[in-house]
Amino acid sequence: MLALSGCGGASPTSTSVPGEQGSLDDIAREIARDSGRDSEGDAAGSTTIWDAFRRGDTEANVAVNRYIWSASLEVLNFLPVESVDPFTGVIITGFGKPPGGGREYRATVLIRDPALDARSLNVSLNTRGGPADAATVRAVEDAILTRARQLRIADEKL
CATH class of the missing domain: 3.30.530 (Alpha-D-Glucose-1,6-Bisphosphate; Chain A, domain 4)
Known part of the structure; x- marks a missing residue:
């Protein structure tokens, strides 16, 4: 029990409340905001690591008669x-x-x-x-x- 209770605490330099964590999307938005990107993470066509987690158009339509x-x-x-x-x-x-x-x-x-x-x-x-x-x-x-x-x-x- 003592080992598990030590894992949930915040570090002394952290400004967040212990047990309060954002989702992956919240973290991505915060990083994007700090780096000058818009809310979707795009800055003049550049790509980031978060682009790998986005769902793109995975189905291609066959356009042949x-x-x-x-x-x-x-x-x-x-x-x-x-x-x-x-x-x-x-x-x-x-x-x-x-x-x-x-x-x-x-x-x-x-x-x-x-x-x-x-x-x-x-x-x-x-x-x-x-x-x-x-x-x-x-x-x-x-x-x-x-x-x-x-x-x-x-x-x-x-």
């Missing part, structure tokens, strides 16, 4: 897929020849919006010699969007 995603993979099925990330909407392919074509292409597709809209799709085509012709890129984008609309219509009929 599934019809555009499927249509992109179907239209560009002649290209070998190197990397796909459905959470960011990026499809990267290797070089391949389209059916009936003689030039090899490499594609990078970015789907950046959940809407079935032309603004949601960004296609980059490269040849071994550099960027592909703008008309070719537009034709591939149109083919992907047309196929995506067909997939959506077929999905609604079920």
Whole structure:
């Protein structure tokens, strides 16, 4: 009992009342106030140790249109897929020849919006010699969007 009673006392130089302790948030606010930060602990974008204890946005929403995603993979099925990330909407392919074509292409597709809209799709085509012709890129984008609309219509009929 004697050992435990010695743990609860305040030091002789302490200005607080024995047994009176603030919460972690109170202590963080006091430190922030003493260091010139606002009540949330932010001072011109700087980070502190208390930022590790704050709850941030832990859930990321997937913002990829599934019809555009499927249509992109179907239209560009002649290209070998190197990397796909459905959470960011990026499809990267290797070089391949389209059916009936003689030039090899490499594609990078970015789907950046959940809407079935032309603004949601960004296609980059490269040849071994550099960027592909703008008309070719537009034709591939149109083919992907047309196929995506067909997939959506077929999905609604079920």
